[in-house]
Amino acid sequence: MGSGNSRELPRPESSGAKSSGATRRTAVGLILGAPLLGACAGVQQSLSQFSSPSAAGPAGPPQEPLAVGKGQVKVGLLLPLSASGNAGVAAQSMKNAAEMALAEFQNPNIQLLIKDDAGSPQGAQQGTQQALDEGAEIILGPLFALSVPATAQLTRARGVSVIAFSTDSSVAGRGVYLLSFLPESDVNRIIEYATSTGKRSYAALLPENAYGNVVEATFKQVVGRKGGRIVAFEKYGADRAGPARTVAQALGSADALFLADDGDSLVTVADALTAAGANLKNIQLLGTGLWDNPRVFASPALQGGLYAAPDPSGFRSFSGRYRAKYGADPVRTATLAYDAVALVAALARTQGPQRFSPEVLTNPSGFAGIDGLFRFRADGSNERGLAVMRVASSGGAPVAGSPKSFGA
Template identity: 50%
Template sequence: MDLRTGGPLLSVRTFLLGGAGLALAGCSGTTLPGAGSPLPSPVGAQATAAPGSTIGTGSVKIAMLLPLSAGGAAGNTATQLRNAAEMAVAEFQGPDITILVKDDGGSAAGAQAAAQAALQEGAEMFLGPLLADAVRGAAAVARPAGRPIIAYSTDTSVAARGVYLMSFTPQNTVDRIVQHAAQTGKRSYAAFVPESAFGQVVQGAFQEAVSRSGGRVVAIEKFPLDPNGVTAAASRMSGISGQIDAIFVPDPYDGAAIRALSSAGIDTRRVQVLGVGPWVGNRAAAQAAPTALYSAPDEAGFQSYAGRYRARFGSDPARITSLAYDSVSLIAALVRTQGSQRFSEAVLTNSSGFNGVDGLFRFRADGSPQRGLAVIQAGGRVVSPAPRTFAGS
């Protein structure tokens, strides 16, 4: 199901759903009736969502749970996610949905209360929450009621049958970059990871990905987040340069870890450096290792979406907001095309997946997401484009 919109080349929505009586993914697709160019929108200040507000006037009710009152970064992100949902409804001509926007306060208890209120108002499914604890709270209400959730958390521990994650997870990005390394002949790996929750997650994902690829992990070293600690940790890896083909360095900061490894004798011109998505646009990381590779979504779709968001709300969208846009577009398309089975497990976990602003994605039966990602060199050159289908995955 192709959810792309905007721009002269992507001005229509087509849908591809193998096994659901529609075109198989990889074919040209079918145009949704009534889809067209985005509707004109007034330019104005960033909208502020009020708890309990609604978006759209359709007959099918969908709940969107967001930490609108949480304050700080979470509250600001919640407002932008709500904006993206509003934009998706405006650009999908005649969607038969009403989104019940509920404030979950960023907590499990708040999400439980918000989910219960939405159920009483007739919500058939849930979008959000954003934060992991809130997802758990919402799931405690939604799952017993048989209502699926498409959440925006990156914490895969909250994924479950009927609780699907829309996000870009560390597992997805690490899987893609290790898969590419294996396809180019890399077999022996090392990892240099930060001592943090993020480091712990990506280390586990890295070890699993290398094992699946048939490779071996020669060494793993952790570094603290201070310059002296990075240098000392890198020195402990100085003797392994000749034993490895690639080294995984999930350093999303300023390239300090890569520079420390180079100073310790790791030849980053011979040993392939594998990085992470936050290197997108990071000049310091690119300068530290110009040939390093990372995985990320193709940016073309997001840039088109961001331009339309900027015109509508007068500010740049956070990267995560495309998740709300794509999830609302998906729901609107399923309501239009899938009848009473629109939110069934069979439809939501269709193996062909869906295609949106950020490219190809699908939900596994266990709730975890799979994304079609590109492999990009630190300087910005795409060395392996994002896949167009999940065939062979």
């Protein structure tokens, strides 16, 4: 890795993995630029944010299909470019990032077929059909969970893989892989880290919503797997005071308190616990990537809490290059589009005719992207190599780095 103004452009790289017996398939590394200074935004979107488009309807007319690049390997990219509100803004930023990846990759042999799915299943189906008819060998996107099955119905009939950007694991499956920040990875990383530091008894206070339900299932699973016990578990809706009192009364027998909500809500939950008599300075607070938020860093009650998130240096570097090219900050999910395009460009160069097969995409060694190591599971979900960060008034401070490789 370079430093200062120098940076390495992404390039495919083979790395041998230690093995006893047969040679394992090599990982494809996407080597990214050196860290640049810059702010790191919140990393994980709640399930609801990108599960369905805005109810306000499309913000504008559908955008015309666009082909970018002159390579022989055609790749479909579905984004809700004409959707309203945050969805359309995110889509434009992801489109920019995808084109940036193509520009930074050295002589990629791919052509991006960019389709506006308008944030609807019908739009996704139409865009997918167009891309397949034009020869797409793999589809990147859609963003919304509701649109993924519409795409998958067409791609499975053709034996074409999909790398979608939804955070809803329920839409993953045969031939449909999610390149997104899944809550399951956060929970696994932070509980495994807490266990490694001697924590055995856990209390938890989680939101009663789709995100909270996913986090709950993984939390209970990983605590059990690591031999821990749950001494108190509550969920809250509009009323936080009652569940907070129940949890606060049980903290005397807990080593750690697990909270999983976004910035404003998390601060409100911490205030409710404090009002119920909990001394949060006397227990180790644990959280997810949603904690990567200025409101959390500014909260006195949450100082010293630990959460799992990608190492922020990769996003800082990416943001610096994006700003230099487009004159604006990227949305946090823009790295997903960048990594997806860089990944398919690397596989097109190194993996021959089987480049986008399930066997190649589910390589257990994984891939290295802007946000660190990731790999696709056979069920279509993913696993990320995350860092452990500590809440400080100046922002998140690394406590344990992200892994350099996935264990056996």
